[in-house]
Amino acid sequence: MTEMPGIMISAPSSGTGKTTVMLGLLRALAEDGLHVQAFKSGPDYIDPAFHQAASGRASFNLDSWAMGSELLAAISKQATGAEICVAEGSMGLYDGVATHGQSGFGSSAETAQRMGWPVVLVVDISGQAQSAAATAMGFQAYNPDVPFAGVILNRCASPRHERLARLGMDRAGLNVLGVLPRRGDLTLPERHLGLIQAVEHPDLEAAISGYAAFLRENVDIGAIRAAARGQMPTQATAQLPAPPAQRIALARDAAFSFTYPHLLEGWRSAGAEIIPFSPLANETPDAGADLVWLPGGYPELHGGTLAAADKFMTGLKKHAETRPVHGECGGYMALGDALIDKEGARHQMAGLLGLVTSYEKRKFHLGYRRAVLDAPLPGHGPETALRGHEFHYSTILEQPDAALAKVADADGNPVPETGSYRGHVSGTFFHLITAEQGA
Structure with missing residues (x-):
């Protein structure tokens, strides 16, 4: 100490x-x-x-x-x-x-x-x-x-x-x-x-x-x-989480900002390059990035702007043809087919996943999550156990893609928000905190 x-x-x-x-x-x-x-x-x-x-x-x-x-x-x-x-x-x-x-x-x-x-x-x-x-x-x-x-x-x-x-x-x-x-x-x-x-x-x-x-x-x-x-506390082996890729295009604006600081610090300290871009400003993810990461945030407040961001959507889809894209909560919703805002207006999203979410039909989702991956999530292979946290009001109307993980709350009770994946694209409703030690 x-x-x-x-x-x-x-x-x-x-x-x-x-x-x-x-x-x-x-x-x-x-x-x-x-x-x-x-x-x-x-x-x-x-x-x-x-x-x-x-x-x-x-x-x-x-x-x-x-x-x-x-x-x-x-x-x-x-x-x-x-x-x-x-x-x-x-x-x-x-x-x-x-x-x-x-x-x-x-x-x-x-x-x-x-x-x-x-x-x-x-x-x-x-x-x-x-x-x-x-x-x-x-x-x-x-x-x-x-x-x-x-x-x-x-x-x-x-x-x-x-x-x-x-x-x-x-x-x-x-x-x-x-x-x-x-x-x-x-x-x-x-x-x-x-x-x-x-x-x-x-x-x-x-x-x-x-x-x-x-x-x-x-x-x-x-x-x-x-x-x-x-x-x-001091431990000789103590390290921050490793980066999921070398060059990471990170969405960063008022719609996408919820990333835990220790993750970003771990990525940077390990030598990864984090390249921010703004979907709201219709910016495209860096063409040379190894991974596009869309954090959580408030996409439901900017549905029309995101739906009209043609350059962002085109660049995102092009990246997803050959390289991984991952979204958390709000980022996951933006990767889906559509987002319905609280007024009931339907906004077309990227369509890289079949997810359709609604804020018109609000339901509170809150709590710790333990997820055991069925498929890879950038930086983590199948069977890896992850710890995270879920906090949103959106309701899933459609989720036709394969489940990404078996997800449970802090007491081990299964939750229906399993995340999903299709090709190089994955998404979760929980915000990643870390992989379990020894996983």
Whole structure:
């Protein structure tokens, strides 16, 4: 183990304001001249881009369900050169799945315990006062092995409200690191998958600067820095995932952006060339690429533009004649025959697969996925076991091609979204995180 001080920003549940605290703290620490390494606990692929905008340094996911100890060690090495790590939790501190994964159940508490990072619990005290202390005390006592730094009280209505809430925290023996007054403008825009993407925010820099100023006024940032503890796990064999090809044409724009940062870093560090292109701008994938990769994103918001992108579609089809093309979630839908948007309009997609999906008939699909391949996926052969995560609202109307994999949820229950393949083209609804260790 190598010393690497850090903290975990978590909360009792989603919607408590921890992302606002996270972004403001990252920017404030960076403004103070610190090299700050951000992490996201869990399988979120939107928050890391916000973290990078706030800190000026790429952020990475740490996921104890999907990732084995070697990959967790390899990702934690991205903190080399940083002076402090700040991790943002997912959902509530102890929320995970029921079945043990590669290294755990996927909770933020597991990440904090593994790394030795004390938890800063963001508690929404609206509608309560002293009672908030009982909640916070329960989170501290639930697992005494999880290090605990203190609490930030959010959405405080008045000085009287603060006094009462502090009385409760004092009685519970909890360190209050800050109190944030209620402000309606301290929220990030959202849509059906959660936050909008960082590139879509109308004025992200001003928002993050405002969060930092707000935290400086109301939070003891020095106390948070002093509370930071932890260590970086070291393993001699720890490596990031290898690239699936040498020259990778990667779709990258507002419709296709959901790729886990550790994958791209692994591809680059192994010497692969990543060549971005924009389907929305009607750009073609590089003619010399060995592989075209279409990440997930929001193609349903751009169906008409994609359907009219004739140069992109022609270049994609030409590539698929001789070389592999793979799509994840939104990318998979774009490879299909058609996409029906929420208004019921049908948009012709690439037609490289027979998949037809609809947002008019919405159904929520969320959760970890374990897939055992029936056919090759770029970079992985048949019978390889993969770990990933699925998060979308689309409904499959037609899927006539052969199944790509046997797919199950975290508890081993089969799911119908098996992915599919035809010729050199493959697609999945899950976003790839890693192959299982030993697979």
